[in-house]
Amino acid sequence: MVSQKVTIKNPTGLHLRPAGILCKEAMQFKSLITFSFRENTANAKSVLSVLGACVKCGDEVEFVCDGEDEEEALKALVAAIENGLGE
Numbered sequence: 001m002v003s004q005k006v007t008i009k010n011p012t013g014l015h016l017r018p019a020g021i022l023c024k025e026a027m028q029f030k031s032l033i034t035f036s037f038r039e040n041t042a043n044a045k046s047v048l049s050v051l052g053a054c055v056k057c058g059d060e061v062e063f064v065c066d067g068e069d070e071e072e073a074l075k076a077l078v079a080a081i082e083n084g085l086g087e
Helices: 016-026 047-052 070-082
Strands: 002-007 032-037 040-043 060-066
Touching: 002 070, 016 047, 016 070, 040 047, 060 070
Parallel strands: none
Antiparallel strands: 002 060, 032 040, 032 060
């Protein structure tokens, strides 16, 4: 299991379009991928779960990846967020 904290840079936070991009990225991996925000844990492979977390610009989330490709999954998700999730 690996984890890393990352700050959301999107000006509008994780609304529908960036949430969809995040989920699409997460679904490429076999590992269980979740993220923690405040006291909630969300499934990064579920758009509804990501949207339900209500993550805004500047919020810090902690991704947790657990499985056979956990290292690659974590690197890919952190890179996607660092690059603005398409925005």
